[in-house]
Amino acid sequence: MRIERVAIIGVGFMGGSFCLALKNVYPSMRTFGIDINEQAIEIGKELKVIDQGSTDISELKDFNPQLVVLASPVRTFIEIAQSLRELIDKECIVTDLGSVKGHLVYELENILGPRFVGGHPIAGTEKSGVQYSRNDLFKGKRFIITPTTFTDKDAKSLLKSLWEEIGSFVEEMDPHLHDYIFGAVSHLPHAVAFALIDALIRLSDGVDLFKYPGAGFKDFTRIAASDPIMWRDIFLENKENVVKCIDAYINSLSKLKILIQDGLEKELTLYLEEARENRNKIDRNNG
Amino acid sequence: MRIERVAIIGVGFMGGSFCLALKNVYPSMRTFGIDINEQAIEIGKELKVIDQGSTDISELKDFNPQLVVLASPVRTFIEIAQSLRELIDKECIVTDLGSVKGHLVYELENILGPRFVGGHPIAGTEKSGVQYSRNDLFKGKRFIITPTTFTDKDAKSLLKSLWEEIGSFVEEMDPHLHDYIFGAVSHLPHAVAFALIDALIRLSDGVDLFKYPGAGFKDFTRIAASDPIMWRDIFLENKENVVKCIDAYINSLSKLKILIQDGLEKELTLYLEEARENRNKIDRNNG
Numbered sequence: 001m002r003i004e005r006v007a008i009i010g011v012g013f014m015g016g017s018f019c020l021a022l023k024n025v026y027p028s029m030r031t032f033g034i035d036i037n038e039q040a041i042e043i044g045k046e047l048k049v050i051d052q053g054s055t056d057i058s059e060l061k062d063f064n065p066q067l068v069v070l071a072s073p074v075r076t077f078i079e080i081a082q083s084l085r086e087l088i089d090k091e092c093i094v095t096d097l098g099s100v101k102g103h104l105v106y107e108l109e110n111i112l113g114p115r116f117v118g119g120h121p122i123a124g125t126e127k128s129g130v131q132y133s134r135n136d137l138f139k140g141k142r143f144i145i146t147p148t149t150f151t152d153k154d155a156k157s158l159l160k161s162l163w164e165e166i167g168s169f170v171e172e173m174d175p176h177l178h179d180y181i182f183g184a185v186s187h188l189p190h191a192v193a194f195a196l197i198d199a200l201i202r203l204s205d206g207v208d209l210f211k212y213p214g215a216g217f218k219d220f221t222r223i224a225a226s227d228p229i230m231w232r233d234i235f236l237e238n239k240e241n242v243v244k245c246i247d248a249y250i251n252s253l254s255k256l257k258i259l260i261q262d263g264l265e266k267e268l269t270l271y272l273e274e275a276r277e278n279r280n281k282i283d284r285n286n287g
Numbered sequence: 288m289r290i291e292r293v294a295i296i297g298v299g300f301m302g303g304s305f306c307l308a309l310k311n312v313y314p315s316m317r318t319f320g321i322d323i324n325e326q327a328i329e330i331g332k333e334l335k336v337i338d339q340g341s342t343d344i345s346e347l348k349d350f351n352p353q354l355v356v357l358a359s360p361v362r363t364f365i366e367i368a369q370s371l372r373e374l375i376d377k378e379c380i381v382t383d384l385g386s387v388k389g390h391l392v393y394e395l396e397n398i399l400g401p402r403f404v405g406g407h408p409i410a411g412t413e414k415s416g417v418q419y420s421r422n423d424l425f426k427g428k429r430f431i432i433t434p435t436t437f438t439d440k441d442a443k444s445l446l447k448s449l450w451e452e453i454g455s456f457v458e459e460m461d462p463h464l465h466d467y468i469f470g471a472v473s474h475l476p477h478a479v480a481f482a483l484i485d486a487l488i489r490l491s492d493g494v495d496l497f498k499y500p501g502a503g504f505k506d507f508t509r510i511a512a513s514d515p516i517m518w519r520d521i522f523l524e525n526k527e528n529v530v531k532c533i534d535a536y537i538n539s540l541s542k543l544k545i546l547i548q549d550g551l552e553k554e555l556t557l558y559l560e561e562a563r564e565n566r567n568k569i570d571r572n573n574g
Contacts, residue, residue, distance in 0.1 A: 122499075124503075125503065126503065177494070180494070181494060181496060181499050182499070184486075184487055184490045184496050185487065185496050185499050185500060185504055186503075186504065188483070188486070188487075189483060189503070189504055189507050189508070191540065191543055191544075191547075192479060192483055192540065193507065193562075194543060194558070194559055194562040194563075195536065195539040195540035195542075195543050195562075196475070196476060196479055196536065196539075197561075197562040197563075197565050197566050198539040198542070198543070198558065198561070198562050199471075199475070199532070199535045199536040199538070199539040199540075200471055200472065200475075200565070201561065201562075201565055202535055202538070202539060203471045203532060203535050207464070207467070207468060209468060209471050209472050210565060210568050210569055212409075212468050212469070212472050213472060213569050216411075216412065216413065216473075216476070216509065216510045217472055217473065217476055217569070218569060218570070219506045219507070219509060219510075220476050220480065220506075220507060220509075220510055221476070221566050221569070222503065222506060222507075222566075223503045223506075223507055224562050224563060224566040225563050225566045225567055225570075226563070227563075228556055228559035228560045228562075228563055229556065231559055232552065232555050232556050232559055235547045235555065236547060236550055236552070236555070239547055239548065239550070242547055243544055243547060243548050245486070245490060246540060246543070246544045246547075247544075248486045248489055248490050249482065249483065249486040249540070250537055250540060250541070250544075251486070251489070252482040252483075252485040252486040252489060253478065253479065253482035253486075253533060253536070253537060254537070255482075255485070256478055256481060256482050256485070256533070257478075257530055257533045257534075257537075260478075260522045260523060260526055260529055260530060260533075261526065261530050263523055263526070265519065265523065268519050268522065268523070269515055269516065269519050271481070271485065272481055272515035272518055272519055273515045274485070274488065275480075275481040275482075275484040275485050275488075275511050275515075276481075276484075276511060276512050276513070276514075276515055278484050278487070278488055278497060279484050279508050279509075279511040279512045280512055281497050282497055282500050282504070282505060282508070283505070283512075
């Protein structure tokens, strides 16, 4: 099957970038955008990210997509999937760009059947909004595909090729393992960054600390400028892992606090050295 | 007085960059580097960061510097200041590039007298080592000068002009206020970043999490690649503020955890929205 009609649910930065990437490889690809925000659809059309668009999901029926991509905040997925059932052809593949997989993949599979294939592109920035869409956002980045034993093999292969064609490295992963790993390496850092800004608000007592960003502070807090609705949904949908990671994190930070408070010079040096060494492994592993 | 001979104690990234910046403005400036690491001195000479150098601080006597800059980890300052007293002319100004001011400024003033002027350039990266020195590191950046009522006025003016000539914006600040502010906006974020890596080490149980950096993770953890000895010293010397900030931070993060755990959707949205809004103030305030 050659994909010629793709529908994006959620006309934002991620969905928009996926459309542009597809159109870059397949100039004849037609895209239809659904969003609750009329303005996003207008901008999407102006920027030729989508060819058509509507705030009414039932308009997908006439478009008859061969692939539907859920690109809205993850907590909207279930309701959207329920609506989609009545609207799309039974051959139509459904996938998503969500940062949470785990139980969501199994729930979506229950609703949509084996033609649902979960996915998570490891790309993106703190930016939100379709106006920031880039056709090269996923180039050279990983795309995690999270099939189950129930997933349709052809649907999986087709989706895999599509992502490879737009330049991503596709890696298969169990949906629950995905949520453990990205709970730790992505959701935890975002929680940590949002909380840092919250702490600085509380500590800005008599002095506006936000006037004094130290060196590296802007980079460090950039992810706290991410979309609040998107992140609220990720935190709530991956609650179990996120809470577990925050607990582990508070333990690590409390340990560091005690080393500082008690002036344990040797142990403090070891703690910081071990952290630096492990941080530097990332640069070595990932170019 | 025209400064022609500058000694740097600690031939690293910060001290080296200061030498290069000075030489860029005053090509005839002569620099002498002291370091416990012979290799740093060799590299510094090769790269023409320093003209001369030694591992033996007493060699400063013959060089007869007009300005001495403490650029080593902050916990070495007191001992160095005590040695300096015997070695330098009584007209020689002493300053530092340390990230902690507060009590240290008063202690150094006690040893060196009013010719000591504390300073802290708000610049730098996670890099360490004289080989990374850049003559434009301080250009367009803030330099915090922390005089006391006891500080020599001429020494202060001279230092101020020197930093302005290399392109920094000089801002005066009380030494203790400095430690409160930078405890929150710089030392806390570093503690938070080091602890994040520590937590990921602990959470890497059966799976190597460092193989899966999410989007933004590299930027977010870059500061955890900073020099362990430098940061051990900063944490210990600014212990009171750092511990207070870590406590405030753990409160903020615990609050976020509860909002997630209890699924308090509305409050969670507000928390994340407030964080994003305050984070974005930094971009607006600081270009």
